Amino acid sequence: xxxxxxxxxxxxxxxxxxxxxxxxxxxxxxxxxxxxxxxxxxxxxxxxxxxxxxxxxxxxxxxxxxxxxxxxxxxxxxxxxxxxxxxxxxxxxxxxxxxxxxxxxxxxxxxxxxxxxxxxxxxxxxxxxxxxxxxxxxxxxxxxxxxxxxxxxxxxxxxxx
Numbered sequence: 001x002x003x004x005x006x007x008x009x010x011x012x013x014x015x016x017x018x019x020x021x022x023x024x025x026x027x028x029x030x031x032x033x034x035x036x037x038x039x040x041x042x043x044x045x046x047x048x049x050x051x052x053x054x055x056x057x058x059x060x061x062x063x064x065x066x067x068x069x070x071x072x073x074x075x076x077x078x079x080x081x082x083x084x085x086x087x088x089x090x091x092x093x094x095x096x097x098x099x100x101x102x103x104x105x106x107x108x109x110x111x112x113x114x115x116x117x118x119x120x121x122x123x124x125x126x127x128x129x130x131x132x133x134x135x136x137x138x139x140x141x142x143x144x145x146x147x148x149x150x151x152x153x154x155x156x157x158x159x160x161x
């Protein structure tokens with residue numbers, strides 16, 4: 001969960017319905033430890049994010065690295081994962097901090113909603129204020145791709161089982 005005294009400058013919400021069991025969607029979200037599942041040439045050094053669940057992936061733990069620049073700060077199996085930026089590389093975007101929570105809400109028997117809440121703090125200088133206006137649109141593009149990839153992979157895997 002987000003630290004109690006966290007005062008974000010920008011809060012973003014995203015969501016998608018996935019026709020797959022909660023446990024399967026959670027496995028795919030947990031696999032963000034391996035790759036970002038967005039635009040691979042932008043955020044994965046042009047390496048293709050895996051298209052199958054990785055067998056024997058170590059259990060999720062606090063402090064694990066996710067998408068190469070976040071760490072797991074909280075999770076509940078088959079329900080949620082919260083990550084926080086560890087890379088100071090975000091400084092080039094004039095961001096001070098980023099916390100992102102993925103929440104999976106069961107719907108029907110083999111369907112759920114994947115919701116994401118992103119909290120961002122920006123530097124108060126002029127570039128930071130400009131990025132505060134640009135990042136939500138850029139995040140929407142990247143998160144939309146990540147959501148559709150996770151949806152496609154989980155639904156395909158769900159059909160096979």
